[in-house]
Amino acid sequence: MSMDPRWTELLGESVALRRTLGLDHLGAYRLVHARKAREGDLARPAPPRQPEEGLIIDRYGSAVVITTFNTGFDVDALLEELGHLDGVSAWYLQARQPDLGQLVAPTLVAGIAPGAQIVEEGALRYGVDVERGLNPGLILDTRVVRRRLTGSALRGMRVLNLFSYTCTMGLAALAGGALSVVNVDSSRSSLARGKQNYGHNSRPVDERDFIKDDVFKQLSEMRKRGVVFDAVICDPPPRLPGRGDALFQYGNLLDRIRPVHTGQGPLVVVTRDIRLENEDLRTLFGPAVEILSPDGDVHPPGATASLFRAAWVPPA
Numbered sequence: 001m002s003m004d005p006r007w008t009e010l011l012g013e014s015v016a017l018r019r020t021l022g023l024d025h026l027g028a029y030r031l032v033h034a035r036k037a038r039e040g041d042l043a044r045p046a047p048p049r050q051p052e053e054g055l056i057i058d059r060y061g062s063a064v065v066i067t068t069f070n071t072g073f074d075v076d077a078l079l080e081e082l083g084h085l086d087g088v089s090a091w092y093l094q095a096r097q098p099d100l101g102q103l104v105a106p107t108l109v110a111g112i113a114p115g116a117q118i119v120e121e122g123a124l125r126y127g128v129d130v131e132r133g134l135n136p137g138l139i140l141d142t143r144v145v146r147r148r149l150t151g152s153a154l155r156g157m158r159v160l161n162l163f164s165y166t167c168t169m170g171l172a173a174l175a176g177g178a179l180s181v182v183n184v185d186s187s188r189s190s191l192a193r194g195k196q197n198y199g200h201n202s203r204p205v206d207e208r209d210f211i212k213d214d215v216f217k218q219l220s221e222m223r224k225r226g227v228v229f230d231a232v233i234c235d236p237p238p239r240l241p242g243r244g245d246a247l248f249q250y251g252n253l254l255d256r257i258r259p260v261h262t263g264q265g266p267l268v269v270v271t272r273d274i275r276l277e278n279e280d281l282r283t284l285f286g287p288a289v290e291i292l293s294p295d296g297d298v299h300p301p302g303a304t305a306s307l308f309r310a311a312w313v314p315p316a
Contacts, residue, residue, distance in 0.1 A: 003077040006048035010034065011081050014041045014300075021296045027119025028128060030140050030297040031082070032057040035069055036307075043303035057082070060128045060136050061117040063090040065106050079110055090114050092130050106130050118200055122150065124175055125200040126168055127193060137166045137193055141294040141308040142235060142270060146172035148292070148312065149233070149268075154178045157230035157265045162215050162257075167194025169233050171201055182229070184211045184218050216241075219256040231265030232257055238272040246275035250284055267313040274307060285313045 014032045023029040033040030034048075034055045042053060054070030057078075064085065066078055075093055090113055092106035108131070116129040121143065128136040146169055155177035161170040164183035173181050185191050191210045198205050211218060215236075222228075234257065240249040250271070261267060271281070278291055292310040293299050299306045 004048050004050045008081055010041055010048055017300055018297055023297055026121055028060045028138050028140060030058050033298055038304050040303050041300055060130055061119050062087055062114050063130045064088050065092045065094055065130050067094040067096060069096050075109055105133055124171055127196050127200055138168060141298045144292050144295050145169060145310050149173045150176045152177060154231050154265055160229040160232045162234040163236045165190050167197055171197055182209050184213060184215055186214050188212050216256055219260060223259040228260050228262050230262050232261045233268045235270040246273050247280055263316045265315055269311045271309055272307050281311050285311045289313050
């Protein structure tokens, strides 16, 4: 099956753009971001047709994961267009069409499975495994936050890392000189992978720094015990639980965080909630908030919309 010529053109231009962005030194990055109109690589005057949107392609070490959000893509045609990439030995497909029901992990469609890998991001090393769950262990859009955390903004501070997943942002904070980091997540397996990431970076593992619990419940417990932190990092799921609109839900989250945050360091909150506009973030966090957008592989130059944003709130 032949591919729409506009998709062929887009794929070639997208891969070429990543080369100009100098991403080859990274172990993991996005090759194509074309999930929604105006978003990522679809921010162009003549977007593809048949289908119009619904494609993300990520590279993790020697593996490439093709994620489709539309049944109109022909996998063989995609492999033919992208099969020339150097150093890639495994190709996976992750179909996320609504009519398929429950989401499934990526499936190997070509090449040899690499198993668990370690990829580098600057001076840090993270474990990834594209066959393990719905996410391989490293979220690409938060790279801009991790890079910021490795600076000196959190030096000497006690840091709370909420919805920590595999603790990559906690590690970035430690690399930036944080005195300590407490990681909180409801997934035991994610925290276990976080401990492995500490090992990949020669960091000692203290079980007290890895708390398996509901974030809202744990914040209440910390408030009751008088536990406080100088800086807080928070990367919640795209939709927060509870009633009300997005502003109400995020306001509730902030109300839970404030009693455990001394304000001596920044508050960093990631959002992928499509209901929130930048002006909403300024309403929530105040005029001093800095809104971070993802790197150019996830949010190419000229794109007018981004699902991911991070609110970096400086100390009061």
